[in-house]
Amino acid sequence: MPLREIIIGRDQDDREKYGKKGSIYFGKHLVGEGKDSNLTNPVYLDVARPHVSLICGKRGQGKSYTGAVIAEEFFRLPDEIRQNLSMLLIDTMGIWWSLKNPNEQQIGLLKKWGLDPRKFDASVYVPKGFKEEYEKKDVPFDDSFSIRASELSAEDWSLAFGISLVDPLGVLLERVIRRLEESENYGIEEIIETIQRDERASEDVKQGLENRFLSAEEWGIFSKEGLSIEEILSPGKVSVLDVSYFGHMSSGWSVRGLLVGLLSRRIYRKRVEARRKEEISTIRGRKKIDIPMTWVVIDEAHQFLPDEGKTPASDPLKTLVKEGRQPGISVVFITQRPGRIHPDAISQSDLIISHRLTARPDFEALRNIMQTYMTFDIKKYINNLPRKKGSAIVLDDNSERIYSIKVRPRMSWHAGGTPSAFEDEEEF
Numbered sequence: 001m002p003l004r005e006i007i008i009g010r011d012q013d014d015r016e017k018y019g020k021k022g023s024i025y026f027g028k029h030l031v032g033e034g035k036d037s038n039l040t041n042p043v044y045l046d047v048a049r050p051h052v053s054l055i056c057g058k059r060g061q062g063k064s065y066t067g068a069v070i071a072e073e074f075f076r077l078p079d080e081i082r083q084n085l086s087m088l089l090i091d092t093m094g095i096w097w098s099l100k101n102p103n104e105q106q107i108g109l110l111k112k113w114g115l116d117p118r119k120f121d122a123s124v125y126v127p128k129g130f131k132e133e134y135e136k137k138d139v140p141f142d143d144s145f146s147i148r149a150s151e152l153s154a155e156d157w158s159l160a161f162g163i164s165l166v167d168p169l170g171v172l173l174e175r176v177i178r179r180l181e182e183s184e185n186y187g188i189e190e191i192i193e194t195i196q197r198d199e200r201a202s203e204d205v206k207q208g209l210e211n212r213f214l215s216a217e218e219w220g221i222f223s224k225e226g227l228s229i230e231e232i233l234s235p236g237k238v239s240v241l242d243v244s245y246f247g248h249m250s251s252g253w254s255v256r257g258l259l260v261g262l263l264s265r266r267i268y269r270k271r272v273e274a275r276r277k278e279e280i281s282t283i284r285g286r287k288k289i290d291i292p293m294t295w296v297v298i299d300e301a302h303q304f305l306p307d308e309g310k311t312p313a314s315d316p317l318k319t320l321v322k323e324g325r326q327p328g329i330s331v332v333f334i335t336q337r338p339g340r341i342h343p344d345a346i347s348q349s350d351l352i353i354s355h356r357l358t359a360r361p362d363f364e365a366l367r368n369i370m371q372t373y374m375t376f377d378i379k380k381y382i383n384n385l386p387r388k389k390g391s392a393i394v395l396d397d398n399s400e401r402i403y404s405i406k407v408r409p410r411m412s413w414h415a416g417g418t419p420s421a422f423e424d425e426e427e428f
């Protein structure tokens with residue numbers, strides 16, 4: 001029987017029509033169990049259609065690495081396909097700038113796979129207020145990003161500040177934002193002035209809210225210009241938004257949530273608009289792309305879309321996963337804890353890439369989505385994986401199949417990996 005290439009995420013119709021076109025090299029099929037498993041056929045991943053994917057696995061098993069392999073492959077797509085796509089990586093750990101450096105750590109492993117170390121021209125953006133810190137640390141970046149305070153709703157602020165809209169602080173917040181709605185582009189300064197001018201709230205409440213906004217100013221992300229989504233998502237581009245710096249702050253996750261929420265909303269809006277234009281121009285025989293189909297990759301996704309509670313990113317991300325297919329938006333959630341991410345993220349995923357897992361609630365979370373067509377024991381599958389970093393099982397809803405795979409080694413440097421005293425410890 002001739003060896004058959006696996007294209008995960010691609011259904012039979014597309015396979016017959018397009019073959020491998022519009023797919024990326026992802027790894028190899030693992031056949032056999034545990035130590036006796038062998039690497040066999042290449043495995044590809046469809047990027048021509050929108051997908052919602054979940055990459056999970058316990059600590060240090062290769063999740064962020066796998067996310068970076070997908071990013072690397074974007075650069076290797078033929079131009080005519082790459083120009084129809086763009087990718088945004090939400091980098092919570094500050095590790096994906098290393099796409100810009102070749103992988104000199106795993107040269108032996110790369111050779112076994114017939115690959116060479118290579119650097120990729122990803123565009124790295126860091127928060128505007130902390131550019132100097134990044135410069136001091138010698139982290140290479142291309143530009144800084146900021147957002148407009150006026151793009152955030154009262155609910156966004158209340159979620160970021162952890163206050164309820166029915167509390168006195170929340171009531172004042174809502175009134176202030178409503179008052180400002182008429183001005184086009186206001187900043188924190190105008191918000192504070194409006195708080196001070198309020199005649200209904202008590203001085204204490206006004207002071208309390210003002211303090212929140214003063215601390216928000218220290219997040220270093222607000223400016224009147226804001227970021228241009230057209231620039232970050234221009235055709236063929238892979239952008240890394242480094243939000244790791246906020247890890248130093250007590251409100252770190254709130255700030256990141258605000259950013260991811262705002263970006264998701266804007267990407268959705270822009271792509272809905274772009275899709276309409278694309279359809280019209282296709283009808284008229286021309287095809288022009290403003291913002292191409294977009295892949296959004298989010299590390300530590302359970303922090304943005306948790307199963308319990310709500311963040312400023314929760315609703316916008318739910319919209320992306322539920323309604324992103326038509327406007328051509330793909331989302332890749334990366335998480336250590338599938339049991340902690342909102343069930344929508346899992347139930348809407350058509351691709352699940354699971355590295356080793358051990359916690360029972362995490363198995364349960366995955367099991368829940370499989371009931372429809374799979375009867376096997378997922379735990380057994382995962383336990384049968386060889387204990388090699390980068391091994392994973394893939395549940396593919398498009399072909400209704402499950403595969404064991406080994407993700408290919410990275411061509412670019414992997415920052416943030418597990419420190420090791422050994423060189424190139426991988427055997428395959």
Ligand SMILES: Nc1ncnc2c1ncn2[C@@H]1O[C@H](COP(=O)(O)OP(=O)(O)OP(=O)(O)O)[C@@H](O)[C@H]1O
Nearest residue numbers: 059060061062063064065389390407408409417418
């Ligand atoms: N496909 C692979 N091929 C070879 N080595 C790999 C592969 N995937 C992961 N590794 C190795 O495993 C290490 C840990 O991977 P990674 O940083 O992606 O873990 P993680 O699952 O994201 O962990 P955490 O949950 O702590 O963020 C890497 O530094 C690398 O050495």
Ligand SMILES: [Mg+2]
Nearest residue numbers: 063064065299
């Ligand atoms: Mg990681």
